[in-house]
Amino acid sequence: MPAPVWRRSVALLVAESQWWSAIVGDHFEDGVDADWLARLDLPAAAMAWQVARCSTGERQRLALLRTLTQAPAVLLLDEPTGNLDEENTLRVESLLADYRLQRQAALLWVSHDKRQIERVAQRHFVLDHGQLHECGRR
Amino acid sequence: MNVVALSPFDLALAALLILALAGLSWRLRIGSERELLVSAARSSVQLVLIGFVLKLLFATAHPLWVGLLAAVMLAVAGREVMVRQKRRFVGGWGFAVGTLSMFVSSFAVTVLALLLVIGNDPWYAPQYAIPLLGMILGNTMNGISLGLDRLTQDAAEKRQVIESRLALGHDSRRAIADSRREAIRVGMIPIVNAMSAAGIVSLPGMMTGQILAGTPPVEAVKYQILVMFLIAAGTGFGTMVAVSFAARRLFDERQRLRLDRLRQPGT
Numbered sequence: 001m002p003a004p005v006w007r008r009s010v011a012l013l014v015a016e017s018q019w020w021s022a023i024v025g026d027h028f029e030d031g032v033d034a035d036w037l038a039r040l041d042l043p044a045a046a047m048a049w050q051v052a053r054c055s056t057g058e059r060q061r062l063a064l065l066r067t068l069t070q071a072p073a074v075l076l077l078d079e080p081t082g083n084l085d086e087e088n089t090l091r092v093e094s095l096l097a098d099y100r101l102q103r104q105a106a107l108l109w110v111s112h113d114k115r116q117i118e119r120v121a122q123r124h125f126v127l128d129h130g131q132l133h134e135c136g137r138r
Numbered sequence: 139m140n141v142v143a144l145s146p147f148d149l150a151l152a153a154l155l156i157l158a159l160a161g162l163s164w165r166l167r168i169g170s171e172r173e174l175l176v177s178a179a180r181s182s183v184q185l186v187l188i189g190f191v192l193k194l195l196f197a198t199a200h201p202l203w204v205g206l207l208a209a210v211m212l213a214v215a216g217r218e219v220m221v222r223q224k225r226r227f228v229g230g231w232g233f234a235v236g237t238l239s240m241f242v243s244s245f246a247v248t249v250l251a252l253l254l255v256i257g258n259d260p261w262y263a264p265q266y267a268i269p270l271l272g273m274i275l276g277n278t279m280n281g282i283s284l285g286l287d288r289l290t291q292d293a294a295e296k297r298q299v300i301e302s303r304l305a306l307g308h309d310s311r312r313a314i315a316d317s318r319r320e321a322i323r324v325g326m327i328p329i330v331n332a333m334s335a336a337g338i339v340s341l342p343g344m345m346t347g348q349i350l351a352g353t354p355p356v357e358a359v360k361y362q363i364l365v366m367f368l369i370a371a372g373t374g375f376g377t378m379v380a381v382s383f384a385a386r387r388l389f390d391e392r393q394r395l396r397l398d399r400l401r402q403p404g405t
Contacts, residue, residue, distance in 0.1 A: 003393040008307030018302035020316060070307060 011072035015079040017063030019051040024062060032065050039095050040065065041088060056083040064092060068099060074106045075099075081116065089113075093120055141351050153178075195264045204264050208245070208271055215240055215279045222283045225290040225400040227387060232401070235384050236282050243376030244275045251368050273344065273365055274372040277329060281373035282380040285325025289381050290400055292317040293388055300395050310389035318385045325377030329370045336366060 021027060025047035034044050040061045054062065060083045067075070080096070081089040093116070100107055111117055117124055124136040156178045160171040195203055216237030226232040248271045252261045261267075293300065296317060303313040336342055345362035349355055390396050 002309075004304075004307045004309045007305055011307075012305045014302070014305070016298075018299045020296075020299050020303065067306065 008070050009072055010074040010076065011067045011070060012076045013064060013067045013078065013080055015060075015082050017059045019059070022050055022052065023047075024049045024051055024054070027062075027066055028069060030069055032069055036065055036068065036095065040091050057085070057088060060084060061088065061092065064095075068095075071103065072105065073103070075108070077107060077109045079110055079112070081111075081113075089116065096120070192264070192268065195268070199260070199262075199264055201260070201262050204262050204267055207264075207268060211272060211275055212237060212241055212244075215275050219279055219283045219286065223287055223290065224403045225294060226286075227384070227399055228401050231387060231399070235380055235387065236279075236286065239282055239376050239380035239383060240275060240278050242379055244271065244278045244372045247368050247372040247375070248274055251364070255364060269344075270365070270368070274369055277369045278372045278376040280328055281325040281377040284328070285321045285377040285381045286384055288324045289317055289321035289384055290388075292320060293395070294397055294400070297395065297397060304393060304395065310393040310395075311385075313395075314385050314388065318381055321381045321385075322377055325381065326374055329373045333366055333370060336362070342366070 019027060028047060032047070037044060037046060042058070042061060042065075046058075046062065049058075051059065060080070064080060075096075077096075081092050084092065096107065097120070099105060107120075109120060111120075121136070122138050123134065126133050126135050156174065160174050163169070163171040163174065191207065195207060216233055219236030219240070220226055220232045223232070227235060248267065249261075251270060252258065252267055256266055258266055293314065300313045300317075304310070332340075332342070342362050342365075344365055345358045348358035348361060353361075387399065388396060
């Protein structure tokens with residue numbers, strides 16, 4: 001399988017989002033579901049925003065949507081709510097939960113927030129001095 | 139009209155200017171007198187040597203010798219491109235990327251001009267082939283140096299952006315497209331400037347030389363226009379080939395960005 005096809009279906013979302021064009025909408029070639037925007041408390045006008053003027057949290061939510069528009073079957077998430085307040089953290093968790101159920105997707109979620117882990121995880125591993133231990137299963 | 143032949147005395151007079159400049163640099167503690175004298179001596183020796191080489195070459199005009207000199211010129215230009223790179227490719231690629239691109243563009247353009255435009259017999263007559271190749275190679279070398287340097291710098295700086303694009307499923311061509319475009323543009327700036335300023339700001343060296351040698355100005359101008367176009371074509375195509383080639387080499391077969399294929403600056 002060619003690497004780009006693989007990466008579309010097994011998508012990595014890093015904590016610090018990167019943008020190559022000045023306008024947010026340039027990064028969404030196929031547009032974005034208005035419902036998804038609303039669920040993350042972003043207006044439809046967000047597509048016309050300048051990336052440089054977005055807050056870190058806005059960029060993180062937009063980056064998540066950018067990855068989701070590619071309809072990946074597996075999501076590798078590195079601290080996907082790291083820069084978000086509690087309200088937006090819950091919004092992201094709820095959107096991801098629905099995405100997982102609707103698309104039958106698998107999520108690998110790296111987090112430091114114990115309560116978040118309790119809310120979202122089915123299986124829970126801790127990386128300790130290079131060793132991976134399973135801590136919980138639901 | 140004959141050329142006014144220069145005597146050794148005439149050259150010595152000009153050399154006095156360099157000595158005076160070096161003296162002033164020493165006196166004012168600018169510290170560039172050594173460099174100035176060494177490079178002046180180096181250029182005199184190199185030019186005298188090439189004068190004799192050309193004299194011999196013109197006398198025999200054997201294609202083998204013309205080809206050999208052309209190969210030496212290419213190898214030296216390839217080395218220059220390599221050593222000017224802040225982050226060059228490790229191993230043989232550092233030399234190969236620039237050299238192959240120069241070979242493709244400069245040689246193709248020169249041979250095309252000799253065969254179709256000038257139409258001398260034989261086409262490889264060294265009086266035309268060597269100076270023409272030299273001018274095209276010299277300029278192509280600058281374009282490729284600038285373009286490659288910009289590409290590798292840019293890729294290193296924008297590493298995270300490029301890797302993000304790869305993670306989003308962009309193929310490597312697309313992920314590096316912005317850097318590639320910018321590098322080609324930068325490589326072509328000098329020749330575009332030279333063409334825009336020709337005749338107003340500067341009288342190009344070749345035309346000046348022909349006029350000094352007694353060629354009617356309008357004939358010299360025609361040759362200069364030809365040479366300008368050839369140089370622009372050689373530089374433009376050469377830079378495109380080199381930058382595209384290098385942009386490919388920055389990724390591996392799994393389309394991962396491989397900055398480890400570049401030497402870190404200062405090592």
